[in-house]
Amino acid sequence: MNCRSIIKELTNYLDEALDPVLKTSIEKHLEGCEDCRVVVDTTRKTIQIYCNSEPAPLPEETKVRLRDALFKQLNRLRSQPRA
Amino acid sequence: MNPVEPRQQLPSTVVKEDEPELVAAAKAGDISAFETLVSRYERKIFRLAQNITQNREDAEDTMQEAFLKAYQHLSEFQGNSRFYTWLVRIAVNQALMKLRKRRPNQVSLDEEIETGEESMPREVEDWGPSPEDRYEQSELGKILGDTIADLDPPFRIVFQLRDIEELSTEETAEVLGLSVPAVKSRLLRARLKLRQKLNKYFRRSDNQ
Secondary structure, eight states, X not given: OOHHHHHHHHHHHHTTOSOHHHHHHHHHXXXXXXXXXXXXXXXXXXXXXXXXXXXXXXXXXXXXXXXXXXXXXXXXHHHSOOO | XXXXXXXXXXXXXXXXXXXXXXXHHHHTTOHHHHXXXXXXXXXXXXXXXXXXXXXXXXXXXXXXXXXXXXXXXXXXXXXXXXXXXXXXXXXXXXXXXXXXXXXXXXXXTTSOOOOOOOOOOSOOOOOOSOGGGGSOHHHHHHHHHHHHHTSOHHHHHHHIIIIISOOXXXXXXXXXXXXXXXXXXXXXXXXXXXXXXXXXXHOHHHHO
């Protein structure tokens, strides 16, 4: 296992989609390679930060405008007899 | 839509327990239940649409159309997946149509791209335990939005679906009409690029 193979398997490793033998050999490499450890750790954090980030609130004007338009259309749909 | 294996590795951050009840009520004609679903997911769907289309007007239209379509086709939702995942699929399809319309000459999203082998990143610096805490919520949101906007569409869309919306690799492949290996190679490229671009904000040396 070398640094290049770690990068190649990075996505499967982070998603825990590797067979145990490969996983163990990656972890053995990581124990002795500071650079790979940092890459694995910061890539994992990249995913976590995006995954946990809350979307910004919509500006009030946009929210009201979009909801009004949406519910106007939904009410129109509801009032139509179903085909 | 075919049921596919849902993603198991990460706890879902997007589904609340009462979602099935709300969907059932909306199906039975309770419009206020549908309103609750809209208010719960509109921010997420808007961000998804914005991240894919990179155009405010298209993002607004995408969100409108996605909720409208979801309402119209609610009776077809069988509960084989989470409602949110189903909604994401609808929104992605709407967003992709807009993107293709606005940028017809760019690389087709379901075309195989030769990504080649990724090399070991050059910038290798530790970020410390919770680097995102150094930024205010709104500032962090801007950093994340600007950074993902810098990626080419084939990469940012895969990352959006897989790592932000938490679809499985198989679901992502199905929605985008890609093979599983293509999703994986794009995801690896996207993750490494985002990591590299975020490095300047999160590395320890500048901030501690």
